[in-house]
Amino acid sequence: MTRTVPDQAQSPAAGAEPRGGDGSTLAVAAWAYFEGELVPFEQANVSIATHALNYGTAIFEGIRAYRQHDGSLAILFALEHYERLRRNGRLLRSSPPESAAELVEITRELLRRHGVSEDIYIRPLLYKSARSIRLQLTGLEDRVSIYAFPMGDYMPTDGLRVSVSAWQRVNDNAIPARGKVPPDRRLGTPVGIRRDLRRRERGDSLLQLRPAGTAAGR
Numbered sequence: 001m002t003r004t005v006p007d008q009a010q011s012p013a014a015g016a017e018p019r020g021g022d023g024s025t026l027a028v029a030a031w032a033y034f035e036g037e038l039v040p041f042e043q044a045n046v047s048i049a050t051h052a053l054n055y056g057t058a059i060f061e062g063i064r065a066y067r068q069h070d071g072s073l074a075i076l077f078a079l080e081h082y083e084r085l086r087r088n089g090r091l092l093r094s095s096p097p098e099s100a101a102e103l104v105e106i107t108r109e110l111l112r113r114h115g116v117s118e119d120i121y122i123r124p125l126l127y128k129s130a131r132s133i134r135l136q137l138t139g140l141e142d143r144v145s146i147y148a149f150p151m152g153d154y155m156p157t158d159g160l161r162v163s164v165s166a167w168q169r170v171n172d173n174a175i176p177a178r179g180k181v182p183p184d185r186r187l188g189t190p191v192g193i194r195r196d197l198r199r200r201e202r203g204d205s206l207l208q209l210r211p212a213g214t215a216a217g218r
Helices: 051-055 078-092 100-114 189-200
Strands: 002-004 031-034 037-040 058-060 063-067 073-075 120-128 142-150 162-168 205-209 215-217
Touching: 031 100, 037 100, 051 120, 058 078, 073 100, 078 100, 078 120, 100 120, 100 142
Parallel strands: 162 205
Antiparallel strands: 002 073, 031 037, 031 142, 058 120, 063 073, 063 120, 120 142, 205 215
16 A cells, blocks of 8 residues: 655645535545646536547546544555556557556645545556547547545445346447446446446346346446
8 A cells, every 4th residue: 555644734825615515526635636736626627528538538446545543544455547548548549648556656746635535446547638529549649637535335335235227338359348438337327327227227227237147337
């Protein structure tokens, strides 16, 4: 684990105002890493012409940092997560300017500025940042963004009620789900439909199947 000692919260202006509690909006911390620098979260915005927004040309990771007894935060497998982010980026012909080790240090500084001493979730995104609608992957600028927010247990820890989803996981030869590419089974309209079904059926999670009928995951 990589340890970070948070500073007292450094809030630019009013910082990011907590909004919602149902998962549709996030009570994010005040800072984000965006276009090569740490900026107030509210300034981390992309154009509607951004390639990744139009075509889903991005790779994401989900990293946890846990509060320790001395008040520090321990980032779980930080280097390994960023090495995987860069490796998976090759699926989209992406090559971010930062090394995995540099991204770890950027994340540590981000958490220090947040000043949050509770368990926190970190979301890095490697994306095609060019303002372009060209249907290509090469010759486009790549950027990494990172933000974080406090998040408790993702699922109940005392047992789950699981249903089998009517939606199948996309074949890895179509969209490489192993690479955490946003248009795969994890994001977008299908996952929203599945979650609505999950709520309707009063379950905790839905199990997806592969075309062959074997279990793929939730």
